[in-house]
Each structure stands twice: as structure tokens, then as C-alpha cells.
Amino acid sequence: SDHRLSYPIRPDEMDWSDYFPAFFSKKRKFDDEDAVNDDEVEGIQNPSVAGVQMDTKKVEIADIGCGFGGLLISLAPTFPETLILGMEIRTQVTAYVHDRITALRNQCLSGGTKGEGEQEGLEEGESGESESVPGGYQNIGIIRANAMKFLPNFFEKHQLKKMFFCFPDPHFKARKHKARIISPTLIAEYAYILRPGGIIYTITDVENLHLWMAKHLEEHPMFERLTEEEQETDVCVKIMRTDTEEGKKVERNKGSKWVACFRRREDPV
Numbered sequence: 001s002d003h004r005l006s007y008p009i010r011p012d013e014m015d016w017s018d019y020f021p022a023f024f025s026k027k028r029k030f031d032d033e034d035a036v037n038d039d040e041v042e043g044i045q046n047p048s049v050a051g052v053q054m055d056t057k058k059v060e061i062a063d064i065g066c067g068f069g070g071l072l073i074s075l076a077p078t079f080p081e082t083l084i085l086g087m088e089i090r091t092q093v094t095a096y097v098h099d100r101i102t103a104l105r106n107q108c109l110s111g112g113t114k115g116e117g118e119q120e121g122l123e124e125g126e127s128g129e130s131e132s133v134p135g136g137y138q139n140i141g142i143i144r145a146n147a148m149k150f151l152p153n154f155f156e157k158h159q160l161k162k163m164f165f166c167f168p169d170p171h172f173k174a175r176k177h178k179a180r181i182i183s184p185t186l187i188a189e190y191a192y193i194l195r196p197g198g199i200i201y202t203i204t205d206v207e208n209l210h211l212w213m214a215k216h217l218e219e220h221p222m223f224e225r226l227t228e229e230e231q232e233t234d235v236c237v238k239i240m241r242t243d244t245e246e247g248k249k250v251e252r253n254k255g256s257k258w259v260a261c262f263r264r265r266e267d268p269v
């Protein structure tokens, strides 16, 4: 439960090196005397990526309640220069996604560069090296967190350019609606961490939840809905329709998928 979750006091206290070791060196803990000569704090275990300036990037895309990580893995080569963070509350699911990302990174580092499960068709001696994956999956990370509680501890004002809410838990009963991840209070928080022009993507197979999310986002003064055309030409919409595990399940069961996307407006003068 929540009391076991660790989160930074404020965003600049966050040590991102565990999640994106190619982009962040370990934060030195000044209160830890032993750490001063510890190689780990110097970040030398980091896999260096050519041309990367350490400690300069920030997470800019968040997948809220990312589940088994399908969206992260598809977004990784689509936005190879952007750090993308999955947030998931379930411990075992988080561990699974962590292992999945590590395996993909290692596969890229060792020269086998095709995606998961795509190696089978290769003849002996073929490594698939010609199709390298942009970013080598170094740009995606997963953290165990309750995204309904601590987001402003992780992200500063205007930090994010995209937030995904893919097939969030529907909490069907009226008395449970307050547990929904899109609510007036939380929307205000999302507006704070999203930059002007940033986008909230929502998708669900539950029409009632779709109407709820769209209604609350439409009613919020800091958001405007994307037009049908904007929505349908956005590559992220295409990816989130097909590449999350929940989306695939809905596909198999021939269910409907409801999409609504909203742009964060400029701050009022």
C-alpha cells in the first residue's frame, strides 16, 4: 500500500539514475560518508550512449497506470530523444516491466536489435543488426507509484508534454467514482505538470467512463478537446489504440475503444 511507496520531497530531489541510467548519474548523498568513494555514486556503471550529456534531460511523457508496458515499448523508438516514464501501482507488474525494459536494452547493447519476440524468424548466424532500434530503449523507464497522489513530487510545473491514461480502472459503482483517475481535482494537477500545448490522451472500452473523462476534461478551463482530425492524425493515438496489453485484449474480444484527447491551454495572463 501507499505507505511503502517512496517518492521525492520535490522533483529536483529525485534520483532518476535507477530508471534512466544512460541519462543520469547517481545523485551523491552528502549525508552518506561511505558514498564519497563509492564508484556507484560516480555513475560509472552507467551504459554510456554516444553524444549524451548526462543529467540534462527530464521526463516529458508519462504513461499513467502503464500496466505491462506495451505502450512504453512502442513509444520508445517513436520518440527516441524523449524520456518516457511508466507509472504503475502494482509491485509485481512494475517488476515485470522493469525486467522487460532491461532485456530489451541488453538485446540492443549486444547488437541483437530487433524487438521482443521478433527474433524467431531469423536464420542461424543472422542477428537482425540492420534494424537498430532508435534510442535502444534507454529512454523508457518504469516506477512504482500511486499516480493519484504524488505526481507533483516527481514532475515540476510544465514539465510534461504528453500524459497517457490507457484503459484506466473503470470503478463502475457511483460511490467508487471518486477513485477514478480523471477527476476535477486531479485534472488541475495534470494541468500543473503539463506544459501549454501538452496533451492528455485517454482511451477506454467502457463508454460510461469515456463520457465521464471527456465531460470532466471538457469542463475544465485549462483543457480543450482535440478535433477529430487532430486526433486521427496523431501517431500516439494510433499506438495507444493497438499497442497496450489491455487494448489487445479488447481487440481479441471485439470490444469498442473510445478515445478522447485534450490539449492543455496557455496559462491565463
Ligand code: SAM
Pocket (backbone or CB within 6 Å): 064, 065, 066, 067, 068, 087, 088, 089, 090, 093, 145, 146, 147, 148, 149, 165, 166, 167, 168, 169, 244, 245, 246, 247
Ligand atoms: N494502461 C495499461 C493498458 O492499457 O494495458 C493497463 C490498464 S489496467 C486496466 C489499469 C492499470 O492501472 C493497472 O495496471 C493498475 O494497477 C494501474 N493503476 C490503478 N490505479 C493506479 C494508481 N493510482 N497509480 C498507478 N497505477 C494505477
